[in-house]
Amino acid sequence: MNIDIKHIAKLSRLRIDDSELAGYEKEMNDIIAMVESMPDIKDELTVDPQNVMALRPDEEIGEKIPRDEILKNAPKVVAGCVVVPKTVD
C-alpha cells in the first residue's frame, strides 16, 4: 500500500521534513502490513448495554482555580488573555 505521508501529516497537523518521509513511509507500511492480517468478522459495532457510561451530572464546580494560576502555563499571555497568531486581517 502507498501511504501518502504528507497528506496524513497534514490531517494530523504535523509537518514532516522531506528527509524523513522515506523512513516514516517504510515504518507505516510495515505496521499496516502487520495489521492487514486481521480476519474479516461479519458483525456490526453496537453499544454494549452492560457498559453504558454514566456521564457526569451537569453541576456547578465548587472549587475554582484562579485565572492567574492557569495562565502560568500559557505560552503567551497579554492582559489576562491567551495570545495566538493573528487569524483575521
Added chain:
Amino acid sequence: MKLYEYNAFELSEMIKSKKISSKELTESVLERKDEVDGKVEAYLNFDREGALAAAERADRLISAGGVKSRLAGIPIGIKDNISTAGIATTCASKMLENYVPVFNATVIDKLSAAGCVISGKLNMDEFAMGSSTENSYFKTTKNPFDLSCVPGGSSGGSAAAVSCGEAVIALGSDTGGSIRQPASLCGVVGLKPTYGSVSRYGLVAFASSLDQIGPIGRCVKDVALLQDEIQGHDKMDATSADRSYASLYDNLSEDISGLKIGIPSEYYGKGVKPEVAEAVTSAVKELEKRGAKAVPISLPSTEYALSAYYIIACAEASSNLARFDGVKYGYRAKDCDGLIDMYERTRSEGFGREVKRRIMLGTFVLSSGYFDAYYKKAKLLQKRIAKEFEDAFKTVDVIVTPTSPSEAFKIGERISDPLAMYAADICTVTVNIAGLPALSIPCGYSSSGLPYGMQIIGRKFDEQTVLNLALAHENAFGGFRRPKL
C-alpha cells in the same frame, strides 16, 4: 538492613509502632536516590524539600492520630503522566517540559489524604508510547539488573526505581503492558487493575479506553496495599465503575487449593523465548503442588491482538493528543506565520518520532475510506477477544502466561525497528483489550541474571484471586531479589 530496603507493609508497621518516622524513611530513600540515580536515571523530577516537608507533615498527622491509612508516611514515586498540582508533569515530552498542573489526579488526592509522601516524578516513554523508556525526551532509564539493558516501558522509571530502592512503591500506567512489562524486566511486581477500578482523572490520556493507573512494588502485599488506596469510584471519570471494593490486603490468602489455572497454548509458542515459557511452566507446576490445577485452554484470536491493539490505541491517541496545539499550555514554536503554521510547527517540534508516527497511524486508520478496513475491524476483534476470555473464565479461575516474551534487551537494540519493539507487548495487550486485571511477578532469571516475569490474568474485578495466586507463587518461588548496583 537500611530503611529503603524494607517493603511498604513492613515499614507501615514500623511507622505505626513509632519505631521509625516517615522523615527517617524518606531521608533513607533520598540517600539511596543520590547513591544510584546517576546510574539508573529513573527520576525526572525529585522534589527533595517537598518530600521532606510531606514526611514531616505525615509524622505530625500520625502522632495526632489523624490518618488511619496503612500507607501513611510511605514515600511513593509517581509516573510523570499523572497530574501533580504544583509539580511539573511532563509525560517525558518536550511538549510539556514546562507544564505544571493546577490540579491533582484523583489518585494523588487519595494518596495525599492517606498521608503518603510523593518522592518525585518518574521517567517513561513519551506520552506512555513505548516498551523501553528510550522514547523519553529527557533521558533513557537503565535496568538495575544490567545497566546496558532497558528497564522496559512505558513505566520504566517506576519499575526501575522500585527495583533499586529509589522508591518503596510507585504508580505506573498500563495501556498495553506498560506496568507489567517493565515490572517483569526489572524483577518487581506490577498490577494492571480492571478497567474502571482506578480513576483516570488527571492521567494524561494516551488511549482512554485502554489506559489504567496501577501499583508497582517489590512484593505482592505492597501492591495490594497500594491498590487498596487508589481503587474506587470517582464521579470525575465517566468510565469509573460505581461499585464497592473490599480490601485486597486484608483478604490476601495463599490458600489456592482447587484453583483452576488456565494455560493458553497461544502464549507459550511462537515469539516467546523457550526459557521464559519453561520458567512459567515450572512455576505453575509448583503451584499445582500447592493445590492448584492447570487446565489447557485456547484463546485463538491472540495472534491478531497486537494488530487490533495498535489500531485502537493509535486511533485514540490521534484524537487525545490533538489538544497539544501550543495555545493554552505546553510548548509553542517560535516566530510562527499564522495559526496553522503554529499548530504544525509546535506539534512537529514538540513531539518525538514515536509519538508522531502513532498520531499519523491513528489518523490514517480513522480517515475516510480506511475506517471499515482497519478501525471497525479492530473494534470487532476486540469484542471477539473479550468474548474468548469470558468463555475461558467459565472453566478456569485465572489464566497464567509469560509477561514479556524475553528478558530485558539491550539499549538501542530495537529502537529503530517499531515491529520488533511492538513484539515486546504480545503477551500483555489482550488484557487491556478485554479490560481485565493482570499482574506480573518474577518467576525466573536468565543465565546472565535478568528477571523473567509471569503474568496472572483474572476475571473483571477479581484482583483478589490474582493477588492470592501471586502470593502463593511468591512464597514458593522466593521473594524479591535485589539487583547488584
